[in-house]
Amino acid sequence: MRVVVFGVGGFYRKRKTVFDGVDVVCYLDNNYAGDALAELNVLAPEFICEYKYDVVVIMTDRFLDEITKQLLQLGCPKEKILSYNEFVSLMQQMGEKQCCMKIYYGADNQQNGSGKKVLLVSHDLSLTGAPIVLFYAAVNMKKMGYDVFVLSAFDGKLRERYTKQGITVFIDDSIIVGNIWLNRFLEYFDCCMVNTVTLHRLVECLDSLSIPTIWWLHEGEDIYNVEKIDAREKNAFRNISVYGVGRVACNTYRHYYHGNCKSLLYGIPNEESNRMIIKDGKVRLAMVGAIQKRKGQDILLDALSYISPEERRSMEVYIVGSTLVERNYADMIKKRAEDFSEVIMLDEMNHHDINDIYEKIDILVCTSREDPMPVVITEAFSKGIPCIVSTQTGSSEYITDGVNGFLVEPNPRLVANKITAIMKMDKEEIEKIGKKGYEIYRDKFSLPVFYSNLNVALCNLLD
Structure with a gap:
């Protein structure tokens, strides 16, 4: 069976062994055209018409409908277009993929x-x-x-x-x-x-x-x-x-x-924290999580545009997370962040390095459009870090605004207002709110x- 693989990003890399022993005639990707992979060039989708194939396997879980429509427009028969799950099922039915536990x-x-x-x-x-x-x-x-x-x-x-x-x-x-x-x-x-x-x-x-x-x-x-x-x-x-x-x-x-x-x-464990209040006139904020629309990094960046340049000079903003989940969105965020000298973009970190970030920040920010119970907020609670938390998270149900954390709708102007209001507070006062946030961890998540x-x-x- 001759196979065309569409998509060579993170989803593919986790699952590429499914193609071991399979006749892959070419790899296509909207973002990786020209890269080398398995001794084949990764091509733009338009080149599919130059190959003979039995099926096209879409190796992503988020853009199936869009890529299917794109392939149909390029002349690919609908019956030849398979998702990853459909391909695995087909291989099992054909006896080409036995138990490989x-x-x-x-x-x-x-x-x-x-x-x-x-x-x-x-x-x-x-x-x-x-x-x-x-x-x-x-x-x-x-x-x-x-x-x-x-x-x-x-x-x-x-x-x-x-x-x-x-x-x-x-x-x-x-x-x-x-x-x-x-x-x-x-x-x-x-x-x-x-x-x-x-x-x-x-x-x-x-x-x-x-x-x-x-x-x-x-x-x-x-x-x-x-x-x-x-x-x-x-x-x-x-x-x-x-x-x-x-x-x-x-x-x-x-x-x-x-x-x-x-x-x-x-x-989660309650690990020892060495946080110190740095009194240098700056307020340090961090947003931690995969760079994807659901997490709302764009909301935070838009919020910064509502804060005056003078106020932003007293801020450091860390945006930390993997850029592999939604590459187009991540590219947009990286380009947008270049407009703000106070924003520091960092890739996904291991446990030790992310703790270094936690120890230096004053506030953790979460502007998610939807997030059932983000572990990063719970980690911040466990370390006594004050949190600005979107009302669209599950964590928000445990927060009383201004008492054990800060609540905000995931709206750029409202986020900007919340940040500027907190920046006017004394750091010791903010830390007291963080200590009350620790009680959420102790009572609910320890x-x-x-x-x-x-x-x-x-x-x-x-x-």
Whole structure:
């Protein structure tokens, strides 16, 4: 089968092994034309007419409709255009992609063999919000006496942290779409905990197998749209207990599935902080998170344009995050940031480096258009960093404006007004608000609170 691959960005790089042994005749991308990849040039889409192919596989999860329309305009037959999930299913049906599960055993293979076997399932093992908080859940379950295993569609830096904890990790990208072999594998476990909406097909499979399962949701409406999940008229599940990280995640699930969804907030460690108040006349703000429209970096930059140049001279603004999620949007943000000398753009950072940013800033800013429960805000709470938080986040339900944080609608002029008002406050007064914000972390997101709530959920599942 001759394949054209459309898209060689981050989505492709995580999943490129699916094309091992496949006859890829060319790679296309709207943004990468001319780059070298696998001894082939990445071409502009217009060159597709020069190749003979059986299918075109779109390797992105956010622009399927737009790219499909583009390919149709270029003369590609509709029946030859496949999404990544459709391609994996086709390969399995043709027998060209058998089980390719990789196994990484935990240190000393420390499963004790006496507890119930629990499988935690993640869409990837990156050092990002949802995968990280699932890791903390795994560590706690192991301490509680469960035999814990982890299954992930894609590998990542988190895998080594699991194996150091004595937890065996399985990697298999077919869990995104499911297969017969996977069903037999799942039946080995007493219960499962599946992380994120992305794995909704696997959840449907688990429900049919009658395996007690917790589905732990972290997403808002945009991911449901990406996954093309249609709203159901009634609850579709019999054996699935659904939990969400707060109001936004729970309400979004109820809208699409019309089933019960209870709140299960995540927990993160309380790491020692060496923050110091720098009295040099500057106010330092940071916005941390992937550069994408949902996160609203453009709202912050537009807000800066409403603040006078004189006031901006007393500011430092750090915008930190990966530019690979939405490349066109990220390019726009980088170009827009060049208009402001006080803005410092930084790429995605590891845990150690982001802590260096936390230690020097006065305020964390979140202007998200939608964000169910951003871990970055919780991290700021845990360090006593005052936060300006969008009302469209789940975190906002725990904040009283001006008492334990600052609330603002994700509107540039309102954000500008909020920032300038805070800049007129004494730094010690701002820090007092940050200390009250720490109480949100202590009472809602600390590991002891999370572990207690998780234990209740597991007991209810297995009763």
